[in-house]
Amino acid sequence: NAMLQKGSHNKFGVGNRTFVFWASSNTDAAEQTEESLFDLLGFTDEEQDDPNAKINQVRKVFTSIYSGTLKTSLDDRFYILGLAPNSARIAVVYWSECSLKEFAGKILRHFDDMEIIDTRKDGKPYMGIKDMLAAITLNGKQSEATPNLPEAVVKSIFQGTPYPFTLFSACIRRIRAESGNKDKNAIRIARMAIIKAYLNRINDNNKKIDTMLDKSNTNQGYLCGRLFAVLDKIQEDANRISSIRERYMNAASATPASVFATILNLSSHHMEKLANESRRIFYEKIKQEIIDKIPATGFPAHLDLQDQGRFFIGYYHQRQDFFTKKED
Known part of the structure; x- marks a missing residue:
């Protein structure tokens, strides 16, 4: 209660989980972190003329915090609490506490891992969780993802841990299911970004897959x-x-x-x-x-x-x- 009273707080839903997050201070960096988290995960009811602009702004915010351009102190903390309904009670299923700068670093790692070359004029950085989940479902709807997958992806982003195997395997299945269909583009950029991100995190100490063509890669x-x-x-x-x-x-x-x-x-x-x-x-x-x-x-x-x-x-x-x- 003391922490909730000290700073502002927000929440978003993922499947049957509710994540509540708040910063320990009311600094500009803290407020921008809270706002950016909604945009990153795609939880907004606003119609966007240019969704890319939102994602790019999120990246700028976390880059500024991590580099120190947007000032933070060691006492600026960021908290995330995961809740789930359990009969007549609410169960705590997730808890994270770290400095604002550390949290910004984890988000930036997600951006870096998901970055892949896109030569289209209207190229879109597929960073938000909704785009990731839509890429691995039959009809491109986030709601059709397996029940526990959204929560697992969110935790991977927040903690900087390997993305779930089910995300990667579902991606491979969709590509294989659609590769013989001339009316569908099986090799979609969002899927390639997911595969790159998954493999690079799970093979953290080995040769990483580059953003673009790597002629030195002998795999x-x-x-x-x-x-x-x-x-x-x-x-x-x-x-x-x-x-x-x-x-x-x-x-x-x-x-x-x-x-x-x-x-x-x-x-x-x-x-x-x-x-x-x-x-x-x-x-x-x-x-x-x-x-x-x-x-x-x-x-x-x-x-x-x-x-x-x-x-x-x-x-x-x-x-x-x-x-x-x-x-x-």
Whole structure:
């Protein structure tokens, strides 16, 4: 009660949980932290002309607090209390207390982990929990996520801990379910950001996945994804269709050795249809650069779930690199 009386407090609901949060002081930094938390998690009833502006403002606020531009003291604390209904009582299911600066650092880590290249003119930073949950459901609705997932994602953001495996696995399932559907974009940027963030946190001491194309990354899943993107783009340029992606992506991402000989053979026919010789040379150089990093024993017989995630990131990075070069 004393802490609640000392500072202002707010709340938001996640599933059947209610999170109450407040700062210990009424400083400008404390007030902006409280306001930014609603915007970050997408809990607002306001219609936004530019949702990106809100998210970018949130990032600026937490960057200012963490860097010291927005002044805080060691005594400025931030509290989060998680409550759940339990018969006729309310149960405490979560409690967090830290300095404002420490909390800002955890939020900024979420921004960094979720950052991934986006070449679209109306590019959107998929940072809010609503966008993350919508990306892994059948109809793109946050309400359709499994009951405990929203709470687990919120805790990962607040605590700076690995994102839940169920978020990652649901993301992979949605990609695989939609990859053969020409009317749906299975490789959506929000999904790629989730996969990158999950893998980087769970493999904290190993090589991190970059925001954009990394030619030094020799992970076999990542390389297979890059190569698949090249073959897909060759067919797209030659025939204006993407049947390779629709027919072979799932197999290529799970059991590369079973399909890459077939699609490399198909690609050679597609390459012959490219009228522009410099374009053929361009693609051939990229293909060779990637294949040179594949072991002499050949393509992997099987990719585990983490490397399947790296396959999709490699595919996405390589596609985005093509768009970047086209713009240049």
